[in-house]
Structures are given as C-alpha cells and as structure tokens.
Amino acid sequence: MKHGKKKNARRYIVAASIGALLSAGVATGAYAGTEESAPLRYQPEMVRALATTLGVSEQAAVERLDKEAGQQERFAKLRAEKVSTLGAFFAKDGTLVVNAADAEAAKEVKAAGLAARVPERGESELDRIKAQLDAKALKSAPAGVSAWSVDLASDTVTVEVNGASDAATRDFLKAAKSNGDAVRVVQGQEKLETQAVVPPGSRMTFNGYLCSVGYGAKDRNGKQVLVTAGHCIEDLPALAYNGTRFAKGTHTRFALGTRSVDMGIATVDAGHSIGLDITTYGKAGTVAVRGSQRAPQGSALCKSGQTTGWTCGKVGSYNVSVTYTDENGGPDTVVTGLASSSVCTQGGDSGGAYVSGNQAQGMTSGGPIGQRCNGQVNSPGSSYFQPLDDALKYYGLTLNTK
Secondary structure: OOOOOOOOOOOOOOOOOOOOOOEOOOOOHHHOOOOOOOOOOOOHHHHHHHHHHHOOOHHHHHHHHHHHHHHHHHHHHHHHOOOOEEEEEEOOOOOEEEEEOOHHHHHHHHHOOOEEEOOOOOHHHHHHHHHHHHHHHHHOOOOOEEEEEEEOOOOEEEEEEOOOOOHHHHHHHHHHHOOHHHEEEEOOOOOEEEOOOOOOOOOEEEOOEEEOOOEEEEOOOOOEEEEEOHHHHOOOOEEEEOOEEEEEEEEEOOOOOOOEOOOEEEEEOOOEOOOOEEEOOOOOOEEEOOEOOOOOEOOEEEEEEOOOEEEEEEEOOEEEEEEEOOOOOOOOEEEEEEEEEOOOOOOOOOOOEEEEOOEEEEEEEEEEOOOOOOOOOOOOOOEEEEEHHHHHHHHOOEEOOO
8 A cells, every 4th residue: 555645646556456457469368268168157166266265065155156146136126126125134144134114015025035124223224324424534534443334234333443542533433322222333443554555566557556457347438448446546547557558547536535435447548458257366267247236245255356366255234434544644534335345355455356156346445454364265354345336337337248
C-alpha cells in the first residue's frame, strides 16, 4: 500500500490478476481449449478448489454447489413473485435462510422449500441504522473502528473495534450503542489497509509502478473497459502490460481521506481485451467467468491475487463500511459499499477477482494490516471486496462472459 501525497502523484499498486490479460499484442494460448467437451454443471477447477477449501471430497463439493444453486433459484423466484422478503443468508450447514417480512411471507417461503424466519429488525431497519453511522463516520473518520456492516445472520449492525480511542471513535461508538441490541460491538479487531504494494514483476504497470488486471466489461456504447478497485487507478494513469499500453484510467470513486467507494474503470485501448478466464496460479487450472449473480452471505468464495494466489473461504456480510489506515501518515479513509469475506489476502492482492462457482463477485479492496496467509488455498484470514454487480450498475456496464 502506498498512501500520502508525496513528491510524485500518489499511486496504488493493486497487485492482483483476475485472469490473464489478453490482447492482440500479449495474447497467450495458455487458456485456449479449456472448454469442456460436454456440458458440465461447474468448472472442474472450481470443484477441486472448493473441495480443498472445505476439506471434503469433490463429490461433496459438487453437492454443496448444487444445494446452494438450487436454493438461490427458489429464492430468486420468490422475489420475482414479489413475496415480501428482507434478504437471505447461508447458515453454516449450507441452508439458505430467508428473512421474511411477516408470518404470511414466511409461509410462502416455506412452501417454496426454503428455511424462513421473521427477524426482530430485518434488513431495512438495519440499513437505516448503518446509514446513520455512515453519515457520522464520513464527517470524521473513526480510526478505532475497523468496519461496520449489516449482518443478516445475527440481525444486527456489527461494529468491529481495533482499540484506538480518538474522539471520532468515541463519538461513533456512543452513537452506535444508542441503538441498543440492534448493534453488536466486536472487540480485538485489526486496523485495515487497502492492499497495494510495489512488487517487481507485476502484470500491469503505470508511471513506474506495478498493478494487476481486473474484469472486462463494455459500456452502453459498446466500448471495452477494465473494472477494478478504485484505489488502483486513483490518479487515472495509463496502464501497460509487458511494456505495451492497453488501457487508460477514466473514472474512480476512491480518494484518500475523503468519502470513498472502492470502484473504478479504465478504458481498454483498441486491439486489446481482458481475458475471460480467472487464473488460479496453478492451484486449479482456470475458472471461466459466466456471470455476476451476487452470492448470498455464507456462500463459498475464492479469489485470485498476485501476492497470495488462489485462496478460498466464504462470503461474510454486504453493505460493509470500513476505516482504512494510511501507513504513510496520510488521513484515514472511510470506504462504504464493500463486502467482507473469510478469504485470506495480503498487501498486493488489491484488485484481485472474487468468484463463487462461475459467478464473478468483485475485486479485492483491503484487509487487516500485517495479515499473513499460510500459502494454502484455505488459509485462515479475512478481507474486504468491492462487489462487482454494484460497479457494473453504477457505471452502466455489461460484464464480458464466456
């Protein structure tokens, strides 16, 4: 990570590749011919990775994916039928629990073969409380609060505290605790940082610094763009691969020390394109990008990143806000709209691709300062990512899929 305005313009080196950068000048045959000869429900590589993550057989991993997919389809149908629901989450046993707005809605959920509960507060009320906390934090960043999020499983707004005790933190916690048991405070958390470094040999370069590639998409006019974490392209640089320019940063919603959302895009130059296969750094072949359907809380999740490679875990919460600490002495930055996960990342993984099954989920934003992954696919850890579907919607983009 590199923060703080120095002699030269600030640069965030988001070192993570979500797959090979393919262009007319840098195309590789490494991903050619990976389509299955017969239709399969899931990429074999994803099955193997999930099996490793969960410590189960590949057959059990397939059954887990089948179970998740089937429940998500039934939930989507309920929403299409306008059944009054307030979100859903996967329990530890793989059961999708649907928050129903009332007893009548709960009956309809159960009739569809899904688990239902009528929460004390529910998503709308929790979103309201979190929005109030966001407004307070955006006036003065609470350095002692690492993150706060709507957690559907516990039916609370969960506030993670790292131990610092500045005035902004005290005011924030006072406001949070005024909501009674609707807010859950978790002690002993670590400070967070956007995960950017300046390592040699990274796949994407700009102005003497290094970065990595995100997802490819097209805008309403059919123009090809790169979607990445906003702090990767904060200064809107020209981007190069193996010394050849392929894109130019055009928009970012991240700015150090101000209200931020960690999403951004770069226009891809004519003759170049972004690959449709996510690299797993030799752990599981490649994983094709088939879509961007958001995975519910508790879903199996993997990410590809330059520093830690291919690591897996589960989706945590959505609608997460965090306070990122600047290790170079710059101001703290509050970032809203993230998602949390139990996927391990380190500095240099920013911008990396998160995927659930074959559905693209987002790009690495940050994680605990000093976190070290153990080199295994299911390394213990945590991280935050920018949901891809939000970025696609905000910029009016259509994801490139295979």
